[in-house]
Amino acid sequence: MRKAMSIELRHLSHVYAPGTAFSSVALNDISLTVHDGDFLALVGHTGCGKSTLVQHLNGLLKPTDGQVLVDGEDLNGDKVDRRKLRMRIGLVFQYPEYQLFEETVAKDIAFGPKNMGLSAEEIDSRVRWAMEKVHLNYDKLAEKSPFELSGGQMRRVAIAGVLAMQPDYLILDEPTAGLDPHGRDRILGIVKDLHEGGTTVVMVSHSMDDVAQLATRVAVLSHGTLKAEGTPREIFRQREMMAEVGLGVPAASSLCAALRARGVDLPDDLYTREELKDHLLRLWKEVSGC
């Protein structure tokens, strides 16, 4: 029997401090599947439950109700090798550079592989591989203290530490928060390359323009429930719903709607700058006759 690679959330609910006066429902009956090869963007306003959801994906939190199935196995079941399953799911937290702690960049990145019990040679080769993936020069930086690096470099060290475990699934919680445009493009480029190389990616993001550029699927959370799910094209044409949940749509999508309202002949679901540009140029050529 074929075993499909996936992380499946089945009727997942999570209640913080259940049974106390402070009890609050963070996630309510979420069913969502991350398929092999997906680039799933998880979007929603602050406090909608994104970070809580992400922590269920690799078993840091246990559901109050429902299940998390990794390749069909219940992550929180009695008989599973939870440790082994979790190693396949790399989680990069928000502001991951706050978690750097080792004396050197190489040691910090080696921490995960070391815990996996790999040989010294294997660890060394993984550290080199991971640094290359995040565009950090091994010869220049491996022996430096991570705390001497710039903020953007520190973040890439933290991501390399997760990559060095060579997870099948990479989950990133707002990986570009607080970075300048250049640092942001750099991180997004790295994630894009990893996805194209076969890693399944789940990324929490507040930037609809970033999501438009990268995601193959989008899941919209609002107040702990799954409000909508689909391709970026399906999601970003629902402009009113996206405004209602406090997110908005990519600038290209807003322009598409505004132009259509004025009678410009465009499809109603354009959402990237590139495709909008192509359509406008086509129309311009028709009008100007050249």
Next chain:
Amino acid sequence: MSEAYRILAEDVSYTYEESPSPVLKKVSLRVKPGEFVAVLGHNGSGKSTLAKLLNGLYIPTEGKVTVCGMDTTDEDRIWDIRRSAGMIFQNPDNQIVATVVREDVAFGLENLGVPHDEMLARIDKALAAVRMTDYAEHAPHTLSGGQKQRVAIAGILAMAPLCLIADEATAMLDPSGRAEVLGTVRRLNREEGISVIWITHFMEEAVQADRVVVISDGEIAMEGTPREIFTRVEEMRRLNLDVPQMAALAAELRAAGMPLPEGIMTVEEMTEEVCARLCPSN
């Protein structure tokens, strides 16, 4: 002293103690009453250092900073300076000190020895100005990031400042939180005439400023209206920055032969210009 400028930085350089070279080199900046100035720059460009020099948290290694006519080296007036130029930072959670919103707003006033009745009046006014009156008795940790930032702004407003310096105040917020905080500051700028220095990585926010200053490697690299700055797409990218989506699209369309004017920054402007060329009724 002249009220021509609320903040005046003249040839300011700053070198951190442990560092061999200056992070800011001969930077001059003049901020007029009621002006909204956005400051852009890559990480490590010296933006945050500049912010801290503008209200006397740092003292220039060279050059001079005056806030409402007061020199930041004047130790006797440092509290007047900080009250005149309030500062708001990136992380909402690092700026809340009390367990009830009202008390958090009161914190600065208590330190100033403001009479009780006046204090209450000022707190109410400040909370109303950021539209957080309904939350006066709430615990800050139950608020959203945007709401926490607005409480932090109320704490500054209660001190009746003439300038507000925001150092990436929206960096950790979601889109609606960002709009909420920038909208609040824009309104205070317009209605109360508070001068604003708005440091940000979001080009879309800088569009709303009267003037944009771009810092690169400790020096002012570009200065002008948002329209002037965001037309210079290539230059901005060379400085590791970006331009708003619509400015980028306009540049791409122009390069491909569609005759659009320079200076387009927003969806509304783009809609007008494209319609003028494509719309059936025209």
